[in-house]
Amino acid sequence: MKNFIAKFINTSALSRDNSYCYQDVSVFLSDTSQLKSKEPFSLPESSKKPCIVCRNVNVFYKNKQAINDVSLDIYRREVLAIIGASGCGKSTFIRCLNRMNDTIEGCRVTGQILFDGIDIHSKDMDVVLLRARVGMVFQKPNPFPKSIYENVAYGPKIHGLAQSKRELDEIVEVSLRKAGLWDEVKDRLSHSGLSLSGGQQQRLCIARTIAVNPEVILMDEPCSALDPIATARIEELMAELSQEYAIVIVTHSLQQAARVSHRTAFFHLGSLIEIGPTEEIFTRPSKKLTEDYITGRFG
């Protein structure tokens, strides 16, 4: 009998629609404060409010569980780095945050991800709107095979963010400036986005993302295909962008995590092992696994 009840609770917790009804959001909020008190870290006062709240997130590919009960918060104007060995579910996790996993056949997400207090899987949150507010930069630079201008203008165009051609031009210029690409491409906006170098392409992708003016930018190993100089440029860019946006970056480079992030989360085999201020994680990790990973004993 006990088994049966446990099973029942389990299944209802797994089902998206039910979980939102029977569990109160306030439970999570109080939970958040607990978490906060446990892990104090210094951030500007205004960004203390979490922007994305994840509770008990599980991801399954068919029957294989890829993410195991991950709960964490993402704050405004912070850079959160997610580190861990290959295949530990880092990418899978950040792809949950803008529901990119919807496109993968047989992928199932359970648990709660609240963006601005709304469950991103509920009917109140449209996936198109979510992706406009939570932008994403991918591992391999993937500009559209169109002109540089078209690449940046595409997002604002489909969302109707510009009323006139002049406004659109302005958005394109501002986005390219923010991405630090304007001076390099201003004379050849009509050239193909594919004519740029790898690092420039990745910055073009960042410009394309910020042209929509999202609230959160997800970066899935944005520098793994780039050389050190291009990487340094993108890291600089992240520091600037974190003045305005929340940034979640998945990275294989511990140095990069240490350089750019305010907080770091360590994933291992689909579970969140530890999350805390970057300095703490890298100097005084509380878990043995984290320490082993950071000191290079495995991974």
Place this chain on the structure above:
Amino acid sequence: MNRPSRIPTADIVRRSLPRRYKKERRFLIYGALSIVVCFLFLGIFFSGIFRMGWRAFFETRIKLPIYLDPELILPYNIKESDYGLVISQSLQRFFPDVTSRQEKRELSKLLGAGVEEVLKEFVIKHPEAVGSAVEIWLPAGDGINLINKGVISKERAIQAGLVTEGILQKFEQLSSDGRVSTGFNSRFFTSGDSHTPSMAGIGGAIVGSFYLMVVTFFLSFPIGVGAAIYLEECAPKSRLTDIIDININNLTAVPSIIFGLIGLAIFLNFFKLPRSSPLVGGLVLSLMTIPVIVIASKSALKSVPPSIREAALGVGASKIQTIFHHVVPLALPGMFTGAILGMARAVGETAPLLMVGMVAFVVDIPKKLMDPASALPVQIYLWSDQPDRAFNEKAAAAIIVLIFFMIAMNSAAIFLRKKYERKY
């Protein structure tokens, strides 16, 4: 485990090298040989067809003075006048030594069976010439034509009863007077089918084939591409879509005559659409072409890298926006290539058209989609069935035209692919 007694690797490898290279050389020879065989057969095929068919593009013409008798060609009755009589009277005037009834009848074989039409066209164009004598180039008779172009020898022509000694003498006399010429046979491309070879052309068949292509393309391309987009991009992958997939693949292997039977049963018998019309033919060919386009379009869509889709979804494009703004434009060259190849197959198809009645003898050039029409491959089939040598020559010429169309379409497919192929 390095035992000291082991033979060094280098020695073993060196020993096996000659054998390996021999194998490689043998394979290269096999490859070259198979290509040579392919080209050999292609060469035999093309040279045979061209040797047979090129003559049909030319015709023998004879210049004769024709007196346009105003008593026979009445101004209000230009179209209905007896031009046969006009010609035979002029012939008699030109060859006054011909007197017997038998010889007179023979004389008419000097000119083709369709000369009345040619003369009629001339008079309609120049009505002011009525009442005067004009020198006109007229198509020669079939027997004369074959001899002049060297298709058959004089002896054999006489044996076969195509010409008589007397006619041949007259022809040679004309030839030495400079009244015989060989010119490009434009009538072959403009006129419809006929019972007389010198008048028969592929104009009607080309127009029929063109209508077929139009119907086939505008039906099968949207349907095929739509189905491919839905199956590849939208439909959830399930057992049902797998079954649909397999069956679409199977459809391409269905013998084409079966599609003809379907067309006969559905479009003709059930919907009562007009028999022999390009509309029905096009519908049947669409049934055949759709699976080809679906498969080509699906693989074109599949080859668009997922990173492009993710990029579009990542900035907040909806599924349909992603498909139509990014995926389809990249897949379009592949889709067009598939469509053109499917159409090239359809344009050469005969069997399904036989079943929907497009084998009929059609003289008029079709004006509407509902008019009875024939198509190029069917015309070839009809002509190659004729006992008359002159028709075989026409069939070979029609094959050349058909092959030319095929090559043009395939080249267009390659051109499109090269032009719009984009790297991503």
